[in-house]
Each structure stands twice: as C-alpha cells, then as structure tokens.
Amino acid sequence: MSSVAKVTLxxxxxxxxxxxxxxxxxxxxxxxxxxxxxxxxxxxxxxxEMGRLELPGVDIDIRGLYLLNSSCIKALVRFIYLVQTxxxxxxxxxxxxxxxxxxxxxxAPLTRMAPxxxxxxxxx
Amino acid sequence: MTVRWVSAxxxxxxxVPTTDSRPKAVLTITMSSFPSARVVGAxxxxxxxxxYSLVDxxxxxxxxxxxxxxxxxxxxxxSSGPDVSISAELLGSDTSAVLxxxxxxxxxxxxxxxxxxxxxxxxxxxxxxxxxDRLIREVAPLDDVSGLGLIRIRAEGGLNVDYAIExxxxxxxxHSSVAPQKGRLQCRQ
Numbered sequence: 174m175s176s177v178a179k180v181t182l183x184x185x186x187x188x189x190x191x192x193x194x195x196x197x198x199x200x201x202x203x204x205x206x207x208x209x210x211x212x213x214x215x216x217x218x219x220x221x222e223m224g225r226l227e228l229p230g231v232d233i234d235i236r237g238l239y240l241l242n243s244s245c246i247k248a249l250v251r252f253i254y255l256v257q258t259x260x261x262x263x264x265x266x267x268x269x270x271x272x273x274x275x276x277x278x279x280x281a282p283l284t285r286m287a288p289x290x291x292x293x294x295x296x297x
Numbered sequence: 298m299t300v301r302w303v304s305a306x307x308x309x310x311x312x313v314p315t316t317d318s319r320p321k322a323v324l325t326i327t328m329s330s331f332p333s334a335r336v337v338g339a340x341x342x343x344x345x346x347x348x349y350s351l352v353d354x355x356x357x358x359x360x361x362x363x364x365x366x367x368x369x370x371x372x373x374x375x376s377s378g379p380d381v382s383i384s385a386e387l388l389g390s391d392t393s394a395v396l397x398x399x400x401x402x403x404x405x406x407x408x409x410x411x412x413x414x415x416x417x418x419x420x421x422x423x424x425x426x427x428x429x430d431r432l433i434r435e436v437a438p439l440d441d442v443s444g445l446g447l448i449r450i451r452a453e454g455g456l457n458v459d460y461a462i463e464x465x466x467x468x469x470x471x472h473s474s475v476a477p478q479k480g481r482l483q484c485r486q
Binding site: 184205206247250274279286 | 334337338341356359360362363366367370429430433434437439445446449453
C-alpha cells in the first residue's frame with residue numbers, strides 16, 4: 174500500500190502503487206506547466222515512501238506521457254539529486270515507449286547524470 | 298489570440314541556410330495577452346499539427362513540438378509586455394527545405410541581458426550535450442530554477458538556435474533541414 178497521493182488533473186495524472194517489493198509510478202497525460210507542482214510534490218512523497226517501506230527500486234512509467242517539458246525534466250533531475258545526496262538509496266528505472274523516440278531522448282541526460290542509479294527501458 | 302495559416306508570405310528577415318528562403322507554408326499565432334498554461338499547450342499542439350502536415354518524419358515533428366512548447370512557455374514566463382507571437386514556416390524547395398519556428402516577445406533590459414547570455418553560450422557551444430549536462434548539474438540542487446528549455450532545444454532536439462534583439466524585442470529562431478511531404482505541400486500551393 175502506497176501513501177503517495179494520487180494526482181488526477183484534466184491533462185496530467187500521477188499514480189503510485191507498490192507490488193512485489195517495488196514501487197511503480199505511472200505518469201500520464203501532458204507534462205507541461207500545469208503538471209510541474211503536482212509532479213514535484215508527488216516525487217517528494219515517493220522518496221519519503223521509498224524510505225518508509227525500505228524498497229530497493231522504483232519504476233517510473235512515462236509511456237502514457239504525450240509531452241515532458243524542461244521544468245518537469247528539472248523536477249526529475251532534482252528527485253535524482255536528492256536520492257544521491259540525501260537518500261534513501263534506490264534504483265530508478267524509467268519505462269519508455271519504444272515507438273515514441275522522444276521519450277528515451279528526453280531522459281538520456283538523467284542516465285548520464287546518475288548512471289549507477291538511473292536506467293531507461295524501452296517497451297510497448 | 299489571432300491565428301494565421303497561409304501557404305506563402307513575404308520572407309522574414311532572420312537568415313536560414315537554404316537557397317530559396319520564400320516560405321511555402323506559414324502558421325502565425327499572435328497574442329495580445331500573456332498566454333496561460335492551457336494556451337501554451339494548445340499553441341504547441343497546433344504548431345506540432347502544422348509541422349506534421351508538412352513533414353514526413355514523426356521524429357523531427359516531435360523535436361519541433363518540444364521546441365514549440367519550450368518557446369511558448371518562455372513567452373509566458375519572460376515577457377515584459379503582452380504582445381507575443383510564435384510562427385512556424387516551411388522554407389525552400391521540395392528537395393532542400395528548412396522548417397523554422399520563430400518566437401517574439403518584449404523583455405526588460407535585465408531579462409534581455411540574461412537571455413542573451415544564455416543564448417550566446419548555447420549558440421557557441423561546440424558540444425551542446427556537454428553544456429546541457431553541465432547546466433543540469435548546476436541546477437540539480439536548486440528547487441525552483443529550471444533554465445534548461447533553450448539548451449534542450451539544441452542538445453536534445455538537435456535543432457539550430459539563433460536569436461536577434463532589436464530594442465526591447467527578442468526573436469528566437471529554431472530551424473532544421475527537413476524532407477517535406479511533397480504531395481501535401483503541392484496541394485496547398
């Protein structure tokens with residue numbers, strides 16, 4: 174059971190669940206100016222919850238995202254930075270749609286930033 | 298908000314690397330009010346649909362969609378006056394075409410100094426990916442600052458970025474060579 178608050182906006186949603194010892198965070202809709210604050214808040218709750226449940230890894234599924242703007246990327250950058258500097262230690266795996274080439278391209282800087290923590294997996 | 302979508306228009310003054318700089322198709326969106334977050338999204342989607350109607354490659358359309366979103370958000374965040382515009386144009390011939398976005402807004406002297414400093418660094422970067430990675434490392438500890446939109450257009454999008462400042466007006470141009478959809482383009486001419 175995850176206590177990360179579900180976000181359901183007209184254009185953006187964040188839903189976190191825990192199963193088989195792993196957290197799954199699904200982002201859907203449009204990662205634009207409207208999504209920034211809910212995303213930042215949600216990621217902070219994810220970090221807290223990962224520590225409370227002592228989970229080793231989180232999957233962040235962006236396959237249902239239509240767009241990810243630079244401010245949302247920055248929110249992910251800060252999430253990774255805080256994991257690196259304050260913990261809790263965890264692996265962060267992004268799931269991207271192999272048919273939407275922009276998704277892997279947008280996340281490539283995150284794997285370069287923290288290659289030991291962040292990975293990107295393409296699938297349908 | 299005014300939207301114009303025409304098949305030919307007088308060429309704009311900012312140069313692009315093509316032998317024929319006459320626009321084959323132009324979409325111009327002008328606003329005399331600060332665009333809201335919802336309007337920014339609508340503008341970038343409209344620009345993306347326009348590009349998709351002209352260019353065969355969905356990957357290049359996705360790069361321009363990203364650029365249109367970043368440029369439109371900049372218009373919303375960094376304009377000192379409400380008169381802003383964004384345009385998309387297909388220039389050149391069927392065999393050597395260029396797709397170009399242009400965003401125009403007015404800024405305060407301080408805003409223009411800041412953005413010029415960033416744009417000069419982006420334009421002159423020999424390795425834009427290395428610059429993008431460095432800027433990410435710099436802003437990672439900061440809570441509210443992004444500052445990644447313009448470098449992202451060049452480093453992630455692989456698009457060319459130019460700019461001009463005349464008085465208090467800033468114009469940012471983003472462009473790339475493309476392979477246009479010949480059939481669709483000819484139908485409009």
